[in-house]
Amino acid sequence: xxxxxxxxxxxxxxxxxxxxxxxxxxxxxxxKxxxxxxPHGLITVTTGSTSPFVANFNPFSPTVQxxxxxxxxxxxxxxxxARAGDVQPWLAQSYSWNSDGTAITFKLRSGVTWNxxxxxxxxxxxxxxxxxxxxxxxxxxxxxIKNAVANADGSVTxxxxxxxxxxxxxxxxxxxxxxxxxxxxxxxxxxxxxxxxVGTGAWTVGKVNSQVMELTANPHYYMPDMxxxxxxxxxxxxxxxxxxxxxESGEIDWGGGFVPDIxxxxxxxxxxxxxxxxxxxxxxxxxxxxxxxxxxxxVRQAISQALDREFISQSVYNGYAPPTNPMDLLTPNFNSIxxxxxxxxxxxxxxxxxAKQTLQSAGYxxxxxxxxxxxxxxPLEITVKQVTGWSDYTSVLQIAEQELAAAGIKLNxxxxxxxxxxxxxxxGDFQLLIDNFGYTSDPYQYYNQLLNGSVAPxxxxxxQFGDYGRFDDPQVDSLLADVSATQDANKQKQxxxxxxxxxxxxxxxxxxxxxxxxxxxxxxxxxxYPTTDNPYAAPPIWLQPDEGWVALHxxxxx
Amino acid sequence: MRLxxxxxxxxxxxxxxxxxxxxxxxxxRLIPGDPVAVIISKQQQTGTVPLGEADQLRRLLxxxxxxxxxxxxxxxxxxxxxxxxxxxxxxxxPVIDLVRQAVFWTLILVGIATLLSFALGIALGTVTGxxxxxxxxxxxxxxxxxxxxxxxxxxxxxxxxxxNTWQIFPAQGGFDPALDVGWNGAFISSAIQHSLxxxxxxxxxxxxxxxLGMRNMMVATLAEDYVVAxxxxxxxxxxxxxxxxxxxxxxxxxxxxxxxxxxVVTGQIVxxxxxxxxGVGNLLFAAVQNQDYPLMQGIFLAIxxxxxxxxLLVDLLYGFIDPRTKEA
Numbered sequence: 001x002x003x004x005x006x007x008x009x010x011x012x013x014x015x016x017x018x019x020x021x022x023x024x025x026x027x028x029x030x031x032k033x034x035x036x037x038x039p040h041g042l043i044t045v046t047t048g049s050t051s052p053f054v055a056n057f058n059p060f061s062p063t064v065q066x067x068x069x070x071x072x073x074x075x076x077x078x079x080x081x082a083r084a085g086d087v088q089p090w091l092a093q094s095y096s097w098n099s100d101g102t103a104i105t106f107k108l109r110s111g112v113t114w115n116x117x118x119x120x121x122x123x124x125x126x127x128x129x130x131x132x133x134x135x136x137x138x139x140x141x142x143x144x145i146k147n148a149v150a151n152a153d154g155s156v157t158x159x160x161x162x163x164x165x166x167x168x169x170x171x172x173x174x175x176x177x178x179x180x181x182x183x184x185x186x187x188x189x190x191x192x193x194x195x196x197x198v199g200t201g202a203w204t205v206g207k208v209n210s211q212v213m214e215l216t217a218n219p220h221y222y223m224p225d226m227x228x229x230x231x232x233x234x235x236x237x238x239x240x241x242x243x244x245x246x247x248e249s250g251e252i253d254w255g256g257g258f259v260p261d262i263x264x265x266x267x268x269x270x271x272x273x274x275x276x277x278x279x280x281x282x283x284x285x286x287x288x289x290x291x292x293x294x295x296x297x298x299v300r301q302a303i304s305q306a307l308d309r310e311f312i313s314q315s316v317y318n319g320y321a322p323p324t325n326p327m328d329l330l331t332p333n334f335n336s337i338x339x340x341x342x343x344x345x346x347x348x349x350x351x352x353x354x355a356k357q358t359l360q361s362a363g364y365x366x367x368x369x370x371x372x373x374x375x376x377x378x379p380l381e382i383t384v385k386q387v388t389g390w391s392d393y394t395s396v397l398q399i400a401e402q403e404l405a406a407a408g409i410k411l412n413x414x415x416x417x418x419x420x421x422x423x424x425x426x427x428g429d430f431q432l433l434i435d436n437f438g439y440t441s442d443p444y445q446y447y448n449q450l451l452n453g454s455v456a457p458x459x460x461x462x463x464q465f466g467d468y469g470r471f472d473d474p475q476v477d478s479l480l481a482d483v484s485a486t487q488d489a490n491k492q493k494q495x496x497x498x499x500x501x502x503x504x505x506x507x508x509x510x511x512x513x514x515x516x517x518x519x520x521x522x523x524x525x526x527x528x529y530p531t532t533d534n535p536y537a538a539p540p541i542w543l544q545p546d547e548g549w550v551a552l553h554x555x556x557x558x
Numbered sequence: 559m560r561l562x563x564x565x566x567x568x569x570x571x572x573x574x575x576x577x578x579x580x581x582x583x584x585x586x587r588l589i590p591g592d593p594v595a596v597i598i599s600k601q602q603q604t605g606t607v608p609l610g611e612a613d614q615l616r617r618l619l620x621x622x623x624x625x626x627x628x629x630x631x632x633x634x635x636x637x638x639x640x641x642x643x644x645x646x647x648x649x650x651x652p653v654i655d656l657v658r659q660a661v662f663w664t665l666i667l668v669g670i671a672t673l674l675s676f677a678l679g680i681a682l683g684t685v686t687g688x689x690x691x692x693x694x695x696x697x698x699x700x701x702x703x704x705x706x707x708x709x710x711x712x713x714x715x716x717x718x719x720x721x722n723t724w725q726i727f728p729a730q731g732g733f734d735p736a737l738d739v740g741w742n743g744a745f746i747s748s749a750i751q752h753s754l755x756x757x758x759x760x761x762x763x764x765x766x767x768x769x770l771g772m773r774n775m776m777v778a779t780l781a782e783d784y785v786v787a788x789x790x791x792x793x794x795x796x797x798x799x800x801x802x803x804x805x806x807x808x809x810x811x812x813x814x815x816x817x818x819x820x821x822v823v824t825g826q827i828v829x830x831x832x833x834x835x836x837g838v839g840n841l842l843f844a845a846v847q848n849q850d851y852p853l854m855q856g857i858f859l860a861i862x863x864x865x866x867x868x869x870l871l872v873d874l875l876y877g878f879i880d881p882r883t884k885e886a
Contacts, residue, residue: 044735051844052659052836054651061649062597062615063848081605137617142610170608190618191650210659210836212735235735238843242730242834419849420590422599437602445606455609464598464612543604 039217039230041556043526045254046235046243047542052210053236057197059176060138060190066234066541067215070548072199073176076106076125079169079441081538081546082278082530084334086441088549091120091177091200097487101163102146104171106156112222114179116198122150127180129158131189138189141170166484169442173545202227202552211236228528228555240391253525254554256540258392262518263318272523276531276539277320279514281438282330283396285384286509289471290459292431293374293382298362299409300507303382303432305358306407307400308350313513316395321513323347327500328450328511334443339497345504347511355407372408381410384432385424388415392516393434425468428459436515437466439543444483444492447499451476451508471508527557563877571870578862583633586854587626593619593646593849619646633855642859643852647844653856656841661823661860663732664830664837667753668822671760676815678761679768683811684804686769687776688795698773701766713759713832720755727755730834756833760826768811775807782806809880816872820865 047066057068077095080086092106112120129148132139139145144167146159158171179198186192197205202221206214213234217227235252237243243257248266250273259266267273285303287294294300304326313321325331326345329338356366364372364380372380384400386393397413404411411432416424424430440446448455449466454477456467463470479495479502486492519539521529530539530550537549594615601607636643642653682701686694704712721729733739734748779785780803788802789795827839834840838857845853 050840050847051647052656052841054648054655056648056651058650060618062601062618063647063649065648137614140611140614140618141608142614143608167608191644193650193652207738209739210663211732211834233735235731237730238831238834238840242831245729417590418599418847419592419596422595423590423592425599426595437606439603439605442606449602449606462595462612464595465607465609466602540604 038219039227041229042231042233043229043253043554043556044233044235044251045541046237046246046252046257048240048243048255048257049236049542050238051236053208053213053234054210055195055205055208056193057205058190058192058194059178059197060140062140064544065213066544066547067203067213067232068194068197069176070201070545071203071215071232071551072197072201072205073178074199074201074548075173075176075545076108077172078537078545078549079173080536080549081280081439081441081543082333082535084441084443085336086536091125092172095168095172097165101160101165101485101487103157103159104164104168105151106158106172108154108156109222110154112200113220114181114198114200115204115218115220116179116182117220118179118181118198120177120179120200122154122156124180125156125177126150126158127184128175128178129156131178131183135189141167141174143167143170143175163485165487166442166444166448169440169445173441201548203232206231223552226552228553229551232551247520250522250524252520253522254529254541255520256518256542257520258516258518259520260391261318262320262520266520270522270524274521274523274529275320276519276521276529277322277517278530278532278535278539279322279324279330279333280517280538280540280543281436281515282324282328283321283434283436283512283515284328284509285400285512286425286430286433286435286469288428288431288459289469289508290428293380294431294469296362297507298358298364299380299382300510302355302358302407302409303404304347304507304510305351305355306404306409307347307510307512308403309347309513310349312396312399315399316392317516317518320518321516324511324514326504326507326511328447328503328509329443329500330438330446330514333441334446337443337493337496339500342497342500342504350403350406352403352407355409359408366408370408371405371410379410380408381412382431383412383414384434385414385416385421385430386434387418387421396512397434426462426464428463428468428470432510433468434512435468438515439538443496444480447476447496448480448484451499451503452480453477454481469509471506473502473506473508476502523557525557526554528553528555560877564874567870567873571866574866575863578866579634579637579859580630582855582858582862583630585858586849586851589846589849593851596847596849597646619649637859642856645845645853646850647848647853653852656853657838657856657860660836660838660841663835664824664826664839665822667757667835667837668760668826668829669819670753671757672764672818672822674757675761675764676768676811676818679765680772680804680808680811682765683769683772684776684799684807687773687780687807688799688803690773690777690780698766698770701769703766704762705764705766707763709759709763710828710832712763713756713829716755716759716762717832728752730832732836756829756835760829768814771811771814772807775810776803779803779807812879813872813876816868817865819872820868821861823864824861 057065057072059068059073074091076090076092078088078090092108094107095104097104108122114120126148129145132143132145144161144164146161148158150156182198202218203215204218206216215232217230240257244259246252247255247257262275287300313319327342359372363375367373374380384397386397401411425433437450451471452467453472455465456463456470459470476499479499483492483495517540530537538546541547594612598607598612644650645653645656686697717729720726731752733752737745737748785802788798827843830837830839842857
């Protein structure tokens with residue numbers, strides 16, 4: 001038996017070496033031949049998705065395949081998620097609103113073709129938006145579209161039933177334009193298996209199997225000298241540990257997994273390994289604003305004071321979770337709407353004495369065990385909910401538990417399965433929970449999701465929009481409504497400034513730090529990816545459609 | 559006589575199948591949560607979600623229409639037409655496509671590993687039972703120890719040793735991603751090479767059970783009068799061991815084997831997680847994580863029928879292997 005095993009393993013070694021040699025020579029020769037002349041080379045990526053790949057790129061799917069959004073199908077404009085206000089032409093060159101925000105006209109790019117060779121036209125764009133009207137189930141963004149018309153000059157006008165300024169990101173940045181000549185022949189668009197997607201994008205579908213999906217450069221792409229790479233290969237992994245193994249070994253050129261102790265486990269392994277961490281969302285402790293101990297502002301304030309955010313960021317994320325501010329604002333992304341008078345508002349070191357003082361002056365008394373009691377004399381205990389297995393949050397909460405204990409506040413950590421966690425979050429069934437919010441290029445969408453009390457239903461009813469803590473301040477709501485009713489950036493700024501002051505005063509949430517969004521790049525294989533100094537798009541491969549914009553620019557390193 | 563035996567068995571299996579189908583419908587719905595909530599939450603991990611999207615998704619996915627009883631009716635109806643619905647995890651892919659793809663990988667890897675483990679365990683068990691009291695008995699605690707070690711730990715250790723330290727085997731995956739899936743030499747050899755390490759871990763972890771059972775049955779059987787008689791007749795030791803002792807001692811292991819063959823389809827969630835293997839176990843894991851009822855139902859159904867089918871087959875075969883059972 002033993003000898004047979006040895007023989008078998010010797011046989012196996014041969015194909016391993018052959019495969020390795022084939023890989024090496026393949027990418028090597030690719031990068032040599034392609035010095036500036038057309039797409040060349042291979043980029044291997046993983047989105048962290050654990051589902052098998054299937055040949056189905058239906059863009060209406062809520063769980064659309066990676067790549068479909070931005071790489072194969074494209075929106076009209078690119079809204080840079082890493083930098084608010086950075087809007088680039090994609091399929092459209094520009095847009096203009098009518099006077100009251102009920103109609104928008106897009107001037108389209110010329111010379112664009114679908115990847116089957118047919119020309120792209122205004123009729124395709126109008127068709128796409130009219131689909132939302134004809135088949136309301138396809139209108140997953142809930143856009144208030146009245147109709148869309150292709151104008152004689154080649155532009156497109158989309159009309160709305162109400163002002164839609166604040167839907168711009170969804171209209172121009174997230175609606176994928178479909179070819180009328182293909183989709184008009186599809187009877188059931190919801191369940192159409194779009195195996196050979198005909199898009200305008202820089203990529204077409206190569207091969208797809210459960211573990212691997214390859215996209216191949218579209219040779220007729222309309223943006224000059226784009227894309228740079230010939231092939232993008234997506235791999236799927238069962239979870240963090242298998243993905244990390246591949247990322248650390250250099251097999252992945254562009255990955256987005258959480259690698260624990262990333263300096264030691266990744267960066268130190270190769271001089272050309274790089275990590276880009278542009279703040280895209282904020283990690284919060286979301287307090288329940290309506291019931292339980294956190295309904296009292298003093299408790300929220302004390303928790304915030306007792307935490308040492310810098311220490312947590314260093315201990316858990318190697319410092320890759322940059323500081324945030326008490327206005328709940330994602331910076332530097334939204335610096336443009338930050339009230340200059342608040343620019344120096346920062347979180348300091350842990351201040352247990354200050355936290356104790358806050359609670360004492362609000363009527364809480366320290367018990368004989370050094371822990372606070374609530375106003376009825378029972379111990380003040382706060383339960384924080386997290387998702388089981390999200391190991392970084394586990395570490396964050398362990399530290400928070402100790403820091404709060406030093407301020408006399410007892411924190412209980414309760415881990416729940418993902419689905420249960422979401423259920424509790426949506427029903428408002430929690431005292432405190434840890435989660436992150438953001439990933440938008442639009443400060444209105446950001447604040448609206450975080451703070452708009454007018455759309456969050458009462459506790460016990462399902463909330464699937466945001467403001468899970470049921471923060472409720474009519475002033476904030478009306479300011480948000482005000483922002484959404486205008487296109488005047490200066491007027492919006494004044495509203496945002498006032499919201500920031502209200503947030504500072506109400507403490508609706510307990511922001512911790514900008515969420516760690518470490519994206520790993522293997523500099524031996526790729527270059528020209530977005531960096532903190534040049535954030536031309538958000539770097540995460542799992543962030544759509546930014547990933548499509550990055551894929552246009554990223555190039556195999558020679 | 560024989561027909562009545564088969565008929566009775568079939569009747570039993572029909573009832574069992576109905577119970578399995580029904581449980582299969584209700585169990586996933588007992589898991590707290592809601593698929594739309596999971597999708598929205600995942601989308602919020604990568605951006606803001608417009609107000610009202612949740613209701614739209616419910617319409618798109620065709621969820622939650624009608625009462626539970628009504629849904630059960632629809633479910634039975636589509637099963638009768640062999641329609642298994644569309645997956646939510648990778649909407650709108652038919653569940654059957656996903657399951658078929660995964661079952662293929664699992665059947666080959668786990669199937670072969672189970673067969674090898676069984677054959678190896680029975681062979682070693684026969685020999686150690688025959689030579690009871692000799693040094694060979696040391697195999698028993700050794701293999702039992704390997705079975706007792708938590709599987710994931712053993713698997714990770716072997717990955718560390720054979721894939722990371724010595725790089726004899728690839729650490730993960732079902733095949734080299736550079737290759738095209740198909741019946742070509744390069745792909746098949748890559749698939750085999752990727753399957754060796756997981757197969758070895760499965761065999762190492764399970765062989766002890768078969769071995770122990772077989773050895774103990776051998777020891778018991780060897781004390782039987784007919785074995786003594788066979789020896790007294792002067793038959794060769796090999797013949798006594800194989801034809802007289804082992805043939806009778808193997809019977810309980812065969813029924814155990816039937817059950818494990820059925821469970822082959824379940825995949826090995828832990829093994830597939832550790833080795834990033836594209837099998838049923840991983841698919842099931844993803845389905846549960848995403849509250850993907852149709853996919854869960856499809857997988858559970860495949861598992862239930864595989865287990866029932868394997869049992870039925872062995873039940874019927876058992877009548878031939880051991881004629882006594884037919885009279886019971």
